Amino acid sequence: MTAAGGGTGDCIFCNLSAPGRSELILVRGRVSFVILNLYPYNNGHLMVVPNRHAPNLATLDAEEQVELMRMTRHAEMALTEAYAPHGINIGINLGKPAGAGVLDHLHIHLVPRWNGDTNFMTAIGDTRVLPEDLPASAAKLRPIFERLHRDDV
Ligand SMILES: [Zn+2]
Numbered sequence: 001m002t003a004a005g006g007g008t009g010d011c012i013f014c015n016l017s018a019p020g021r022s023e024l025i026l027v028r029g030r031v032s033f034v035i036l037n038l039y040p041y042n043n044g045h046l047m048v049v050p051n052r053h054a055p056n057l058a059t060l061d062a063e064e065q066v067e068l069m070r071m072t073r074h075a076e077m078a079l080t081e082a083y084a085p086h087g088i089n090i091g092i093n094l095g096k097p098a099g100a101g102v103l104d105h106l107h108i109h110l111v112p113r114w115n116g117d118t119n120f121m122t123a124i125g126d127t128r129v130l131p132e133d134l135p136a137s138a139a140k141l142r143p144i145f146e147r148l149h150r151d152d153v
Pocket residue numbers: 007008011012013014015052053054104105
């Protein structure tokens with residue numbers, strides 16, 4: 001993927017930001033969307049993503065700043081309701097050294113955590129939850145997001 005610039009055809013998030021169906025998308029706002037991670041670290045691992053190809057927080061406009069935080073809040077609430085995790089990691093990886101999987105298109109990760117899962121994950125190295133779980137995760141989370149979004153816009 002090439003550096004900066006407008007959303008190019010090879011940016012997975014730009015492609016997903018266009019209206020249309022994706023079984024991974026949980027809800028769409030005006031300027032952002034929430035999507036399940038295709039390669040989750042835990043059940044319910046999702047991302048809040050601006051529609052625009054914005055590389056960092058510095059380039060977000062006012063509406064994007066507000067909506068991304070509202071979506072992140074809804075994501076915390078939805079994960080809590082659906083999974084009752086013991087904790088949640090919420091984070092942004094900017095740049096390759098920081099671990100960003102998709103470069104130059106900001107995304108906020110939310111990863112539900114349970115007591116003891118760190119040891120479990122360490123013990124099995126890079127093993128992740130199987131992607132077959134994703135349709136079930138989407139079916140569980142989508143109605144919660146739709147309700148939260150409807151009641152809080
Ligand atoms: Zn993009």
